[in-house]
Amino acid sequence: MVNENRFASILVVEDDSTQAIILKKLLKDQNFTFYFADNGTRALDIIYEERPDLVLCDWVMPGISGIDVCKEIKSNPKLASTIFILLTGKNSVDDQVFGLEAGADDFLNKPVEKSQLLARIHAGLRQKQLYNQLQVTNKILKETQAQLIQTQKMSSLSRIVAGIAHEINNPANFIYGNIQYLQEYFQEILEVIELFCGEYDKLPPHIEELLGEIDLEYLKQDLPNILASMKTGTQRISNIVASLKSFSGLDEADIKSVDLNKCLDNTLSLLEHQLQEKNIDVMRQYEELPAIKCHFRNINQALMHLFSNAIDAIEMKQGLVSEFRGKITVQTSVLSEEKLKISIIDNGTGVLPEAFENIFDPFFTTKPIGSGTGLGLSVTYRIIQRHGGMLSCNSFPDAGAEFVVMLPIRTV
Ligand SMILES: Nc1ncnc2c1ncn2[C@@H]1O[C@H](COP(=O)(O)OP(=O)(O)OP(=O)(O)O)[C@@H](O)[C@H]1O
Ligand SMILES: [Mg+2]
Known part of the structure; x- marks a missing residue:
């Protein structure tokens, strides 16, 4: 199996109906998901739609040959990891070199024996599994590298x-x-x-x-x-x-034990005037929170930045849609004994997709010159990070954005 949650999938491509029946017989009772195609065009359709883990493909076929199918999938970065086994009556060294150069991973000579067929399929699937693991590791490494940078x-x-x-x-x-x-x-x-x-x-x-x-x-x-x-x-x-x-981090003083629900209320009350003036409703969905020890001024400042951004995004939306009523939902919850969550959801413009990568960078702003310094989110990110927490964003273009603050609960 390639993926622990599902059976590996295999596409068998054979134009000769007798050969196809033989292959089906040999593969009967195997725990794989099978697809069958009797020509190259159909095979490519299935490959694009179903993304099988392994393709077992006849070399010589009318129209698109097995080699052509192989070349096409190996030249597509999204499909290149598909294991490709060429099924062929050609067994000269030149033929094999030709097939390998086209990107095939393995060969099977006709007539095929069951034990050999299954052994090659399993070997191919192991290779595919290693490739998948490598991709996951690579992704983790890249993320770690980006974080370090x-x-x-x-x-x-x-x-x-x-x-x-x-x-x-x-x-x-x-x-x-x-x-x-x-x-x-x-x-x-x-x-x-x-x-x-x-x-x-x-x-x-x-x-x-x-x-x-x-x-x-x-x-x-x-x-x-x-x-x-x-x-x-x-x-x-x-x-x-x-x-x-x-x-x-110059303002490191002022450590205090606070109730974050109160901090949220205080910050919102400072913005009350703006919220009313701009027709923005606030929904508070608070869970009772344990008091946490923090640099409360900084935390207040972080919350203020998040609310100000939400107001700005709603105001922008109001500029696009007349009579638009803004809404900010504030949720707090205790996730575990160690962690709590604050979520600030607005129904503004959502973060622009082209800006998403950069919003936490200092001095990054999409606002007109003079109205935004681009420091709000980077400051907020740093404040939350210094408290051992995490700030993340989910954006729903045209429907709004959610900023999620995770903070560790420190006993006082
Ligand atoms: N709630 C939100 N909805 C949509 N976009 C947002 C939201 N919050 C932040 N952004 C995007 O992230 C960018 C950076 O935000 P940040 O708070 O760092 O700076 P700013 O708001 O532009 O300026 P400043 O906060 O310094 O006045 C914004 O310009 C905006 O494009
Ligand atoms: Mg801001």
């Missing part, structure tokens, strides 16, 4: 990011902190100017001229706007720095 990439990036965050933080705080003083000083200077102007019925011409040039009235109106946008800008820098810090 990702971890390595993330850890070097963390160091750089921590440095950048530190460098940006100081000047940004400096600007932010001084805006308030700037506002006050400006107000005071303005008062002085107004007081001074009020003292004279007529100002000296050069002062009148200067006041006209600088357009004092406009300046009085515009400066508060400039200061306000500077404040917003620096606030945005601080938010980015906060994200960068937690991405790089």
Whole structure:
């Protein structure tokens, strides 16, 4: 058997009806799933539809020959692992070399003996099984390699990011902190100017001229706007720095024992205004959870990123479908004594298929410039990973996305 859950499947291709009857007799009572074809075209149809594990095929047939069938399946990467045994009356060395070069795995000379036929089939199926195992191992190896590269990439990036965050933080705080003083000083200077102007019925011409040039009235109106946008800008820098810090693990303090259902509620209450404004319903399907010890600020931040993304995806959908009502379902459950699960499901656009591979990469965003930094999911991924958990995504294009957080339960 090739697969433990099913019998191996074998396609027998023979155009000669007498030979076909003989083969069927020889193979009777064997625990395989059989398909039979009496020409090359039919054989190829069955191969594409049923994907048999092994093909036992006559060489000489009218139309598409056994060699042609063999060449076609061996040149198709999806079928190339099918074991191909050529059944032939040709037994010269040249013929065998020709057959092997076409990709055949084995030969059987006619007339065929039962014991030999079965022995070759079993040998072929063992080969197929080894090939399948190799493929599985290869896949695991590739995944492990990708994970290692990702971890390595993330850890070097963390160091750089921590440095950048530190460098940006100081000047940004400096600007932010001084805006308030700037506002006050400006107000005071303005008062002085107004007081001074009020003292004279007529100002000296050069002062009148200067006041006209600088357009004092406009300046009085515009400066508060400039200061306000500077404040917003620096606030945005601080938010980015906060994200960068937690991405790089700088905020390791604040370990606390928390009820994650409460964390979810707190985060949702911060977003309440947005949710209402954007016509988004929230369904809470909570199971009682044990308190877990975690960096609660970071966990809150991670949840906030996931909810913000869900809101963004719904908003995008609303831009495409009028009167669309958004829905976010939040589920929590205890999976075992060691593990709990949080699932955040939205009915937004779903993750774009071409973006799926990259969504956890730092700075990857599909949002317009200025509205997304592309840090949300990478920060969230790191936070969950640092807690010994896993973050994964299931996307249902056009129907929404689900982000699943698995966390270990640590006893307090
Ligand atoms: N719930 C979701 N539905 C659909 N796509 C999503 C969802 N969550 C994330 N994505 C996709 O993953 C990308 C990366 O998300 P991420 O949170 O890292 O960055 P962002 O939301 O674009 O920007 P930021 O979070 O920094 O404001 C998004 O641009 C979006 O394409
Ligand atoms: Mg985001």
